[in-house]
Structure formats: C-alpha cells, structure tokens
Amino acid sequence: MTRFRLPALILALTLLAGCGFHLRNKIALPADLGPVRVEASSTSYSALVTSLSRGLQAAGATLASSIGDERDDTASGEVATLRVVSERWGDLPIAVDQFGRAQEFSLRYAVVFSFKKADGTDLVPQQVVELSRDYVSPPQDATGTSTEREVLADELRREMAASILRRIDGVVRSGPVTPAP
Secondary structure, eight states: OHHHHHHHHHHHHHHHHHTTOOOOOOOOOOTTOOEEEEEESSOSOOHHHHHHHHHHHHTTOEEOOOTTSSSOGGGTTOOEEEEEEEEEEEEEEEEEOTTSOEEEEEEEEEEEEEEEOTTSOEEEEEEEEEEEEEEEOOTTOOTTHHHHHHHHHHHHHHHHHHHHHHHHHHHHHHOOOOOOO
16 A cells, blocks of 8 residues: 555646646735835725735835834835725625515725835826625624624735735736837
C-alpha cells in the first residue's frame, strides 16, 4: 500500500501543475507610487478604509501618515490617494409570502472610489463597484435575521476591498492607457 502512495502523489502533482492552476500573485502597484493615503469622504472611520489600507500594505505600499500625526506627507504633495467617495447599503425585498410580507431580501453594497497618483493624475478614474447577497428572513421567525445580515455585511465589506484592489491591480498590469485622438 505504501509503495503506491509516492507514485500517486507524483501523478497528482503532475496533473495539478498541468491544469494551469497557480496561486494569485501579490497585487501589482506602480513602482513610482510613493506613499498612499486611503480616505473616506463620509466618515472619519470606515471598516472598508481599514481593509483597503491593510490590503495596500500587504501589496507593498507605504501608507501615508494620517492628518493628525506629527509627520504630514500632504505638505510635500507627494501622496497618492485612494478615495472612497461614497458607500451605500440597501435591502431590497425579492420574495413575499401570501400575506404580502417580505420573505427574502437582497443586501446590496455599492462603493464609488477613485485612485489618484501623487501628481494628481488618475490611476483608476472614479467608478462604482456594486455587490449583493440574498438572504431569507421569515417574518414569523426573525431571531437570527439581524445576525445573518451582519455576517453578510462583513463578508460584503471584505469582498468589496478585494474587488477594489483587484481593479487597481488590473489597471496597473494592463499598462498605461493611451487616449483616443
């Protein structure tokens, strides 16, 4: 039995390597990006801003100091800015019971963001990313509905941060875009 394990393992690794599977690389950022500030226009604290900051740090970006710190990178004007212009949440009923009460909802999360380089040029122009998840909420048994909604909201925030970072990565990997004449 043990003499078949090694050849089976080698065969499995060979098949896995041949299928084209590979781990996702680290997010690509421009070499001349410099320090980056992640900010939200609506609130001073945002879980999305925190997730984006962590993702950029993991990609190798240097985060700029916050406004209240002793060292302020904005004075020199050499700070790239990932700006979360707006975040919107919404619950949309998608199914009702025979009494007209909502049974299923679609939780929607939309974020408008832009990413500018330190010189003020757009790396990623302002755009909208929208995500949604459906959940069941029977009106007669709403015990776990708020907890389920909170779990879905946390999941959507993580996915939103990953989606925004993937868009930045896609723009950087595709190279500079030349405008049409």
